[in-house]
Amino acid sequence: MIQKTIWDSIEETQTIFIEKDYLTIDYIPETINNRDKQVKKILYNFKERLSHNKRPYHMVLKGAFATGKTVTVNYIFNLVEKEFPNVETVHVNCKKNKTAYMIYLQMYKKLFNKKMGFGGLSVSSLLDDVINKIVKDDTVLIIALDDIASVKDNKDLNDVLYNLLRGHESAKEAKICIMTITNDKDVIFLNPDVQTVFNKMDVDFPLYTYDEIHDILKERCRLSLYNGAISDEIIDDVARYCYNQGDLRKGFDEIYKAGLNAEYEGSHKILKSHFN
Ligand SMILES: Nc1ncnc2c1ncn2[C@@H]1O[C@H](COP(=O)(O)OP(=O)(O)O)[C@@H](O)[C@H]1O
Ligand SMILES: [Mg+2]
DSSP, X not given: OOOOOGGGGXXXXXXXXXXGXXXXXXXXXXXXXXXXXXXXXXXHHHHHHHTTTOOOOEEEEEESTTSSHHHHHHHHHHHHHHHOTTEEEEXXXXXXXXSHHHHHHHHHHHHTTOSSOOTTOOHHHHHHHHHHHHHHHXXXXXXXXXXXXXXXXXXXXXXXXXXXXXXXXXXXXXXXXXXXXXXXXXXXXXXXXXXXXXXEEEEEEOXXXXXXXXXXXXXXXXXXXXXXXXXXXXXXXXXXXXXXXXXXXXXXXXXXXHHHHHHHTTOSSOOGGGOO
């Protein structure tokens, strides 16, 4: 006889969530509301340039914490790769990839479709391989350096930008578009030789209003929770909390945790008491 364990007494009730993943940080929604202006500005640059097989203008995306910078870029990258077969996009999270080597490695992995097995390649050979490949394949490379201020060493940061910007100078045909993403309060110091070649467009991400936060939370609840599992009143409260804290991300977390508490009790509704 199979021995029952404590795990067998824990049953998933599934009273609240249709799909929990929709409330996690990595989820990229199919539509992005309340960022029309930013999305259109970026898409216009891409369409206008890529349809003539030209490198799009570099861009600097700026805004406070949780204003949708990362999600917007990932959403747009999906769209661009579908629309333009000769474009490769690489989103680098500089909080996780803080050195020039790690940044080039993310580009290398994407272009050479590799997960592992690149040990021993030097920084410069990673970069050379990437540039040679995009020239050979006539690929336009769009790279987003997200949270770029997290790059540990200012020299690395300037080297990366300089080398990528210069990529299309040294190998004239290399088409590389750079998007840097920074938090409002971050300061990055660019060397003069970087500054002079870094012609860019600014895309600002202002703080969301209370109504926008409410709308985003409500839409995410519609996707991830069963109909009626959360009341408008509770969404109002969570939206107000996020607005006051200046952090939309907390809203998803709080709803997720409250949803788990509700499910654990077998409840079909998230109640105020389910929030800690
Ligand atoms: N306009 C939006 N529509 C849907 N979800 C959004 C929107 N803006 C932000 N989010 C969500 O809010 C959270 C924070 O957004 P994120 O893009 O990570 O912010 P930032 O990169 O500016 O710090 C993420 O979970 C993201 O999916
Ligand atoms: Mg981000």
